[in-house]
Amino acid sequence: MSETATTAASTASETTAPSAAVSVNGLVKRYDQVEAVRGIDFQVTAGEIFGFLGPNGAGKSTTINMLCTLVRPSGGSAQVAGHDVVSERDEVRRNIGLVFQDTTLDGYLSAEQNLRLHAELYGVPRELVGERMRQVMEMVGLWERRDSWVNTFSGGMKRRLEIARGLLHSPRVLFLDEPTVGLDPQTRSSIWRYIRELKAREDITIFLTTHYMDEAEYCDRIAIMDQGRIIVLDTPEALKAKVGKDRVQIQTDDDHAAIAALRERFQIEATVAEGAVTFGVPAGEQFVPRLFAELGQPIRSVSVARPSLDDVFMSYTGTTIRDAESTSTDRMRNVARMMSR
Amino acid sequence: MATETTQPLTGIPGSDGRPSTQGGSTPHEIARVRVPTRSLRSELRAIKVVWKRELIRFSRDRLRILTSLMQPFLFLFVLGTGLSRLASAGTHGVNLRTFVYPGVLCMAVMFTAMFSAASLVWDREFGFLREMMVAPVRRSSLVLGKCAGGATVAGFQGVIVLCLAGLVGVPYNATLIVEVFALQLLLAFAITAFGVMVAARITQMQSFMALMQMAIMPMYFLSGALFPVSGLPQWLEILNRLDPLTYAVDPMRRAVFAHLNISAAARHALDPGVTWWSWHVPGLVEAAVVALLGLLMLTIAIVEFGRAE
Numbered sequence: 001m002s003e004t005a006t007t008a009a010s011t012a013s014e015t016t017a018p019s020a021a022v023s024v025n026g027l028v029k030r031y032d033q034v035e036a037v038r039g040i041d042f043q044v045t046a047g048e049i050f051g052f053l054g055p056n057g058a059g060k061s062t063t064i065n066m067l068c069t070l071v072r073p074s075g076g077s078a079q080v081a082g083h084d085v086v087s088e089r090d091e092v093r094r095n096i097g098l099v100f101q102d103t104t105l106d107g108y109l110s111a112e113q114n115l116r117l118h119a120e121l122y123g124v125p126r127e128l129v130g131e132r133m134r135q136v137m138e139m140v141g142l143w144e145r146r147d148s149w150v151n152t153f154s155g156g157m158k159r160r161l162e163i164a165r166g167l168l169h170s171p172r173v174l175f176l177d178e179p180t181v182g183l184d185p186q187t188r189s190s191i192w193r194y195i196r197e198l199k200a201r202e203d204i205t206i207f208l209t210t211h212y213m214d215e216a217e218y219c220d221r222i223a224i225m226d227q228g229r230i231i232v233l234d235t236p237e238a239l240k241a242k243v244g245k246d247r248v249q250i251q252t253d254d255d256h257a258a259i260a261a262l263r264e265r266f267q268i269e270a271t272v273a274e275g276a277v278t279f280g281v282p283a284g285e286q287f288v289p290r291l292f293a294e295l296g297q298p299i300r301s302v303s304v305a306r307p308s309l310d311d312v313f314m315s316y317t318g319t320t321i322r323d324a325e326s327t328s329t330d331r332m333r334n335v336a337r338m339m340s341r
Numbered sequence: 342m343a344t345e346t347t348q349p350l351t352g353i354p355g356s357d358g359r360p361s362t363q364g365g366s367t368p369h370e371i372a373r374v375r376v377p378t379r380s381l382r383s384e385l386r387a388i389k390v391v392w393k394r395e396l397i398r399f400s401r402d403r404l405r406i407l408t409s410l411m412q413p414f415l416f417l418f419v420l421g422t423g424l425s426r427l428a429s430a431g432t433h434g435v436n437l438r439t440f441v442y443p444g445v446l447c448m449a450v451m452f453t454a455m456f457s458a459a460s461l462v463w464d465r466e467f468g469f470l471r472e473m474m475v476a477p478v479r480r481s482s483l484v485l486g487k488c489a490g491g492a493t494v495a496g497f498q499g500v501i502v503l504c505l506a507g508l509v510g511v512p513y514n515a516t517l518i519v520e521v522f523a524l525q526l527l528l529a530f531a532i533t534a535f536g537v538m539v540a541a542r543i544t545q546m547q548s549f550m551a552l553m554q555m556a557i558m559p560m561y562f563l564s565g566a567l568f569p570v571s572g573l574p575q576w577l578e579i580l581n582r583l584d585p586l587t588y589a590v591d592p593m594r595r596a597v598f599a600h601l602n603i604s605a606a607a608r609h610a611l612d613p614g615v616t617w618w619s620w621h622v623p624g625l626v627e628a629a630v631v632a633l634l635g636l637l638m639l640t641i642a643i644v645e646f647g648r649a650e
Contacts, residue, residue: 093477104468121476
């Protein structure tokens, strides 16, 4: 973990390291007048789980589509698995696996037929197909269901099958666009188990987008994207450390007195949130003993929480991811309203 | 970990000795797959894959097979039988069912081919098109596979109608069957190409079906599938000659009528053949017109799909 933190610091360097699975320089995508992606730079080291985090409409999917050669960049360049996404499109395609937000399975075929079709499209050697298919399907726990029609699968099973299919041709980079969106919490956690297991078993780099803060924690490094730009890129731990403060909540008999005492003795501004006196301090655990000793007010209970990525997002954008999402939907609605006039 | 992954794909993954937590195999047994670079062979394989999928899907869809067979039956046995009582004077003793048979042979193929092309719109709506579009193959291979699949499925439907020949007084003759079947395949290919060309632009099923109906129905009625093409009022004759389908129906009728034992008067009235400014257009030229149009639409379809992001 610590070594990825140090590589994170050197992402600004312009040179493309030979081990970079994805390398992006000044990538731009313009749709008519809208700039969906406004010049982004980053590198993904081979073997890591790299997450793109941001609200809907931040430009995550557009970026992933450019890296997958589905959308042509308006400017800048990108290499995936050492190949340029514009000039070496087929080479890129051969080396990547894709799992999209929406299903791309053929519901009228069986699970196995879907995979065989994929194997043939990608030219997987015939003698390897059977063995490889069994592996990927066993990994996502669908081997027993291989003869069932895909239409009879639940949303979670379909997503698992898509992950299996994306891996069938042993890609060097697996792209997952919102792999858990629309799934129930249990299925979400099982999808994550597969992703983490995958990293342990296969020689692969995983690039994913998500707008769930809790999922971003599973990534080795994350880039926070908002309004077409990368705001910050680092390990989840480092990002949270940069926020710098743990959240401490205390239950007291007299909240006003406690807040006054905090201001007086520690110069800390506290507020009442969620029915408790809430404030942020660096290194919360070490602060708690002092709090008990010096506050001079009875404390009934205390809780210390590490900063979440929600706090990180908020500290960089000044808004929560949920608020950012609602404003971007409002923006889209306004545009739609204007166009329909 | 990080440096390991820069090795070529033939490297053994999981060599850090981490134990597997699930599944029957250990990390060391994982089969590596090296995807070969693009070649003519891989393109041919892509065509085959798309073609095969079309056949699998068609064989699964019994309802579609049934409904597409219903129309020919209605035209042949209900309309043909019902109207024959009115028309017997004008047909010189030839049963009306026999007369409309070549037109019905065309129809069976047309509607199936059209539905095949329509599945492309479904594929887009249900996402599967994306799976094909990101594969390391040419878009033209996908379009070719789709057209080949549509033509095969429609050809199969045509064979069923071909089997009914005996019921309408058309003999089972080897030359006739081969001729008709070849023409059916040609027509099926052209119609699928037409549909795929439209599907490249139209992304919604409702609009696609509406547009196809709007194109196919007038084409069918103007083509002379249901009436002889000589002695028509001038406006209808012009429209008839402009209709591409005319050039599929006419050789089909000629092939069928060549094997009927009927009077010269009947032949003259019912199978006059298409003329261009009183030049009698040979069947081969007519087939060539259909083939050229099919190729033209195929080319447009390939260009359109190649451009799509």
